[in-house]
Amino acid sequence: MSDPIEKSTTALERAKIPLPKFLKKNHYFGFLGILLVYLLAGTYSEYSQTIMNTIIFAIIGASLIVVFGMAGQLTLGHTIFVAAGVFLSANITTVWTRGLETELPIAFGVAFLLGLIVGFPSLRVNELYLALATFAVAFVGVQVLFEWKQFSGGGSGKPVGKLELFGYEFSRGPTLVRIALVLMLITFWIVGNYQDGRTGRSWNALRTSETAARAAGLPVAWLKILCFGIGGGLAAIGGVLYAHTLRYAIPENYGVSLSIIVVLALIIGGKHRLMGAVLGAAFVKWLPELSRDVQEYEGLIYGGTLIILTLIAPDGLVGMFEWLGERVKNLKNGSEDGKTLSADEGTAPLESQYLAPLASSEAKGSLIVRDAAVAFGGVKAVDGVSFEIPAGGVTGLIGSNGAGKTTLFNAITGHVKGATGQFILDGEEISQKPIHNRALSGLGRTFQNLNLHDDLNVLEHALLGLDRNMKYGRIAESFRMPWVLREEKNAHYVAAELLDHMDLLEYWNEKVEDLPYGLQKRVDVVRALATNPSILLLDEPAAGLPTAEALEMMEKVQEYANHISAGVLIIEHNVELVAGVSDRIIVLDAGKTIADGTPEEVTRNEQVIAAYLGT
């Protein structure tokens, strides 16, 4: 405690950024609600069947949150996972005469693998196609089940065996509801853990911009397939429960219409929150209980509700309640409570205990570009460019519009296909690697046209950048292991210090789409810096900013790059600015290097003056 650095406040404390905790407020509320239902489940009522169905639909809804709410993959084939659970359960209980201890793992495992296959088209096509491709999967899935009589019993279906767990047989009534509740608790807990961890953050990121997610080093392809695997596996758990409630598995029940209903239910409830899964399930399952008339018009009401909600409350019932809640809060408080940071200045961010260890006196690595070329049709946008960016230091890249600067960046980071030439980072050839692996090798970049994750906040952008150096695995994340939380907490501290350094701390909780342009540019830079890159490629980071502000920002970036000893390559139109910050300038014209030297040499070079600076 004698260390003065530890005593002073950290950026995180000053901005009052909450840390991920083992037990959240949601957990307590969830426990309370479930305890209530658990107690009620014992008293038999005419509604126990509806309670059971609501629980099952909530589990399926939670599994859809993974695929659709987080990763943003609109799937209409989700019922094939439910069907997998149902029919596996029927077969395991009757053919193998085993209980839940066998059904649940097998259902999860099989549906997980099935999900990896179903998720495959998501790599090749856009969301619109995917919606229809999965629609086709649901449609054909039922037909295949129908024809595969050995497994499904064909049109007449298959009975489901006893409800057993490790050889103990249970009566189906209240005990089944309790088992379902426990499974729902586990499902919700797991999905909630993803929401707090790196996987959920990555899914949220790829939903809004895959390009940017790749540049931050996220394995987008794997993440997309994984969301189908996990979503499918969890849905199959709902399927096993469904099998035991219905006691009879009939193929035609698991077709397109059920697929659409589960999606509609989640959208009506709200697709970004676990509470949305509960509300949606409750809406769909309790509405028909109201009266017989309602039963007849069931589908009509779902469709109508969805149409109206999509128009007025795109985030569903949960979104509506949250909006109302905020309204009430604002009425009470009058105005928003101040976002200002506490007056305590704290330590300089770079000397804080979180950023100081990142300092390296030794330059990390150099980038060698050999014969880089990119052609669009007949036009050679980049035509045999070679240079070496030494470790550490700032190199400017200038050239008139269309000189090939951004295309060269895209060639280096892999964002443009068909680029030729060699790129060697830190002695390692990266020319053949996919985008995210180049990022993982230590290539950080920003985008000329802002490429941020619109509905994530500033802090989350920094955390996304930090993902590159996170160690914990996805299975540990599913179960909220202590070391996961430890690492997450540390990442929050680091992110806060980094935001403080870039003067973004007070905006940490703002969605980036609500920020002014200049700040958005800074968020882009923060994300790239957070990856702790060896080489940082900045594509017009100061475009559109007044020179004073641009200079201030560049100083901060330079300071940080020096701190972590990263080399910087910067594209910038403002020659004054570039000359001010760079040790060396490369000039491109029509895809070729026409000058390469110190700022003084370059600005005196006649060819450069003719091509770029003008007379």
Next chain:
Amino acid sequence: MVEYIQIAWQGLVSGFAYALIGLALVMVYKTARILNFAAGTMAGISGFLAHWWAAEQDMPFGVAILFAMIMTGAGTYVVERLTVRPLVKLGDFLPIVIMTLGVEEFLANVSLLWWGGTARRYRVPGDIDRINWLIGDFRLNAWHLVVAITTFVTLSIVGYIINQTELGLGMKAFAEDQDAAKLMGIKESTVSIWTWVLSALVGGVTGIVFAPVLFLQQDYMNIIFIKGFVAAILGGFLSLSGGVAGGLLLGELEAFTIKWAPREFAAALPVVIVFIVLLIRPHGLFTREKGHERV
């Protein structure tokens, strides 16, 4: 030999349905970048209206068809204005897709309430669908001939509209570049709505001519909708003629698969095709790959 010609003809007839629905889907997707999940149900309602009016309300067949088409056009106009239009300005397509899902659920239930869930088989006036001609060993059903002729007429009319009219020009402009088209002074909402109506009319024609071929059930067009979608994927989803060709190809593939392969496989054929095409040629069989996304 005649057996194969018979199978090929059978495949061609189902192919017509897939081709027409594929065309209707591609049309809207190409101009507005929207997938209409209600397309199948809407086409089904057109078919139901026409045949129900003719068979149960004693309307002359021609008048029933005319009324059904008018209803289809007007209904689509209202649906587009009420549900899709308010979302277009948000600039995000996902809510629109979800909206069309909601419309699908809504309309499917309207028709379920109206006509009930049982399958019906309506006769065509003059029992044309029962006339079979034998040409050698080749059996030609008269209604199948009507289907073929209707398909050609529909395709010609759509071709004419796209190539010769201002609406067609607007559609092409929007397909090429939405922003540029707007800057050229083409009104987006006008082009969009007439594309929707045209697409729904093509769907309606399909629903009407195929009703006597299939059992008229509340969701009878859904299977054709799926296969029309597969046709559109085969054609690359951005090419009208590709969608038509994809539909015919799918019809043939299906007809011959049913002959040679086990039923489980025939049922799974559309999905297998979708996966293979997406794996090998995500841009479709007939179109060349377009340029890459700019970063």
